[in-house]
Structures are given as C-alpha cells and as structure tokens.
Amino acid sequence: MNNSHDNNSSLASAVKPTDDGILLFVKLTPGAKRSQIIGLMDDRLKIAVREKAVEGAANEALQKLLAETLGLAKGNVTLVHGKQSRAKTVLISGLNAARRQRVFDQLQELCR
Secondary structure, three states: OOOOOOOOHHHHOEEEEOOEEEEEEEEEEEEEEEEEEEEEOEEEEEEEOOOOOOOEEEEHHHHHHHHHHHHHHHHHEEEEEEOOOOEEEEEOOOOHHHHHHHHHHHHHHHOO
C-alpha cells in the first residue's frame, strides 16, 4: 500500500498548500481490488478505489478514502477538477497550518 512507484518523485509535486488547506493532484484507478493510497506516480498521488467510474461512484469513494485515511470530515475533501478523468485535483480545506503539516506528514508516510 505504501510503496512509491517512482522513488525519484517528490510528494511536493503532488501536494500544493493553499491558504486554508492542501490541493492534491491525484491519478485515480477505479475498479481496483481494494481501495488504497498506492504512492507517487508521475508527480501525482496514485490512489485506487474499488468502485467503478459509474455515476460518480469512484469520485465519492476517493473523497471518502481520503477523509477516512487522513482523519478528516468528508466535507473537507472536495473534488475540484477532473470529475470525468483519472487525473484529478482534490482540495482538502479547513486546515490551519499545524493540521496542514500533519496531513502532509501523513501522506508522506503513506507514500513510503
């Protein structure tokens, strides 16, 4: 679950801080055997979800997985770009500086 596909990639390329949160650049694989954060791939956070890309099910699963994994309310995780694409941009909002750093640290640990 936590191995990076490209050890030369930096999490900083997949995560951009904002005023009240973080933007995540994600490569989503729907219809996987299990939902998980896989690691970094091509400067994106590679994430797999079990749900298929039908009627927004994979997008909902992505938001739920991120919220649960990072200990956030689902309402703090918003898909802002890529609803019909595997390349997505997700906003994690409502984070102060300390919480933003903790989320970044959690993601870094997950990508090892």
